[in-house]
Amino acid sequence: MSTEKSRVAAEFIKGLWKENPVFVALLGMCPALAVTNSAINGLAMGLATTFVLVCSSILVSLLRKVIPKQVRITTYIVIIATFVTVIDFVLEAFLPDIHKELGAFIALIVVNCLILGRQEAFASKNNIGMSIIDAAGMSAGFTFALVSIGIIREVLGNGSIFAVDLFGKSFEPWIIMILPPGGFFSLGFLLLFFNWMTERNKQKRSKTA
Amino acid sequence: MSKEEKMIEEGAEKEPSSFRLIFTLGFAGFMSGLILVGVFLFTKPIIENNKAEALKKAIFKVLPGTTTFKTLALDNNGKLAEYNPSPESKKGEEPERIFFGMNDNGEFTGVAIHGGEPGFQDIIGVLFGYDAVGKMVIGYEVLQCKETPGLGDKIFKDEAFVMNFTQLAVEPEIVPVKKGEKQNPNEVEAITGATISSKAVVRLLNKNLTKWKTAIEAYLNENQISTPAKDE
Amino acid sequence: MNELIWIFISALLVNNFTLSMFLGLCPFLGVSAQLQTAFRLGLANIFVMVITALASYALNTWVLIHAPYLRLISFIIVIASAVQFVEMAIKKLSPELFKALGIFLPLITTNCAILGLALFSTNKGYGFLEGLIYAIGAGLGVTLALVLLAGVREETRILQIPRLVRGAALNLIIAGIISLAFMGFAGLFG
Numbered sequence: 199m200s201t202e203k204s205r206v207a208a209e210f211i212k213g214l215w216k217e218n219p220v221f222v223a224l225l226g227m228c229p230a231l232a233v234t235n236s237a238i239n240g241l242a243m244g245l246a247t248t249f250v251l252v253c254s255s256i257l258v259s260l261l262r263k264v265i266p267k268q269v270r271i272t273t274y275i276v277i278i279a280t281f282v283t284v285i286d287f288v289l290e291a292f293l294p295d296i297h298k299e300l301g302a303f304i305a306l307i308v309v310n311c312l313i314l315g316r317q318e319a320f321a322s323k324n325n326i327g328m329s330i331i332d333a334a335g336m337s338a339g340f341t342f343a344l345v346s347i348g349i350i351r352e353v354l355g356n357g358s359i360f361a362v363d364l365f366g367k368s369f370e371p372w373i374i375m376i377l378p379p380g381g382f383f384s385l386g387f388l389l390l391f392f393n394w395m396t397e398r399n400k401q402k403r404s405k406t407a
Numbered sequence: 408m409s410k411e412e413k414m415i416e417e418g419a420e421k422e423p424s425s426f427r428l429i430f431t432l433g434f435a436g437f438m439s440g441l442i443l444v445g446v447f448l449f450t451k452p453i454i455e456n457n458k459a460e461a462l463k464k465a466i467f468k469v470l471p472g473t474t475t476f477k478t479l480a481l482d483n484n485g486k487l488a489e490y491n492p493s494p495e496s497k498k499g500e501e502p503e504r505i506f507f508g509m510n511d512n513g514e515f516t517g518v519a520i521h522g523g524e525p526g527f528q529d530i531i532g533v534l535f536g537y538d539a540v541g542k543m544v545i546g547y548e549v550l551q552c553k554e555t556p557g558l559g560d561k562i563f564k565d566e567a568f569v570m571n572f573t574q575l576a577v578e579p580e581i582v583p584v585k586k587g588e589k590q591n592p593n594e595v596e597a598i599t600g601a602t603i604s605s606k607a608v609v610r611l612l613n614k615n616l617t618k619w620k621t622a623i624e625a626y627l628n629e630n631q632i633s634t635p636a637k638d639e
Numbered sequence: 640m641n642e643l644i645w646i647f648i649s650a651l652l653v654n655n656f657t658l659s660m661f662l663g664l665c666p667f668l669g670v671s672a673q674l675q676t677a678f679r680l681g682l683a684n685i686f687v688m689v690i691t692a693l694a695s696y697a698l699n700t701w702v703l704i705h706a707p708y709l710r711l712i713s714f715i716i717v718i719a720s721a722v723q724f725v726e727m728a729i730k731k732l733s734p735e736l737f738k739a740l741g742i743f744l745p746l747i748t749t750n751c752a753i754l755g756l757a758l759f760s761t762n763k764g765y766g767f768l769e770g771l772i773y774a775i776g777a778g779l780g781v782t783l784a785l786v787l788l789a790g791v792r793e794e795t796r797i798l799q800i801p802r803l804v805r806g807a808a809l810n811l812i813i814a815g816i817i818s819l820a821f822m823g824f825a826g827l828f829g
Contacts, residue, residue, distance in 0.1 A: 266427055268428055269431055269432050276432075276435045277435065280443060283446070284443070284446050287447060287454070288450060291457070294461070371557065376556055377555070
């Protein structure tokens, strides 16, 4: 029982940190950079992706014994595209402002390599419970990455966080950060930070060993 | 590559019938179609309502005092006539429309015209209110703008620039001038540091006014419309 | 005519798919180690984009006006088939090239640049000619970005750079600097 529990925790945590889809696996970078000019947009994108990833994982895992191997990718894509269209319509109906802000990038969730990748690598081989945990962990990691990039860019580029003004009028915003180059720079330096952390952990471990 | 080869090998072992493959895909497509039609029918009225509300809000903003409006489009004879979208009309083939605003007493408040023009970064979309009798632009709302934050986006964030469009004469044509140099009623003070965006807005106004002016005047004459007498 | 030129320049430089809209980043960072491979991938991209433009125009005109909710699914399936076609053609015509591009050809299917092209040109309401020009501009823009990054990366290989910085982090920062340079193209048509 305890091993089962620890496996659940491990599957969840791995998506959040060790196999973080953006910072470590470098998947889904288009949305990670395109919509993260503010923290709130990053969060909205993360949650929309979470919905699609979790729902598709459930369905794929349920049907994993029924779908013939030869047509599995096409079937996965149909499933994913269905959920993306659903979230697209729902956002447009109930949160039109967010929908306008994210624009075509909601529809582009469908080509986020992260989602198809998890279906192929995990949901098609594991039971529903585990697939949900895996999808939730990966989505949490993705959302975490998007929100952190969003926060960095919004604080530096607009002087605010979740649209709350931080520094007052005297702050001269670093506008370049909310423009496209700022996206590349933010993610570049975050990756640098992740590399450094990994390296440091490795060195610590080898010292104790 | 190796994955594909493996797939082919495995497939050779126990090949499912083509019927099963086609059936799976067909069934997946069918189910997805069902779900999508359901969600589509459920959200469509809400989405359309949202859009109509947003349009209404923008029109009321650019035409002060407006409480109702009529949608007009050019008919086959090049004349303005009330436009009712028929259910048959295809998306993308709808004619361009303008909006005639009226106040509580049914008096004419102005025309709201929508236009787009390439700015600094991408197309700028603007809805503006045009007082066809006084020949003035009386209101202005940016609907679509991807201009540089802090510079180009002043076309809707900068109070002083927006004030340019509350009483702007349109004849002979609207002219952009440097900040602080406005002398005539048909001049717009451009934003320092965002000249291209400012000029794009002016160009947009001139273009769309030329495009609609004659048709609007003909419509006003035909229907004997004049603006409500102003008390000022 | 003027408008067509604007669409072309806008897609090629001002609103470059890769550098200003972040579309197609996976191949941008993955296949940009060598100049020649990058250039070939760029060409494949242009080809697929032109096919996508034709296909999405046909879909928009004849199918999707009746069933807008099928937009995403039908775009993807049609684009995937188009890519399959390119893949088969390349495999037959140039096995070398096929080997060089490796897994990235099928990945063009799940490339946001391709689907993005179809979606953006639909959202902008482009007709046949406009869509085609948009596709060519966007494809050339993606190729330009790939070639520029690959050129810089080839140079960095012989430089002394800390091991920690090498890899994706460095590539992203280089891309950021190129993107910064591309911002200078804004306002070209003011």
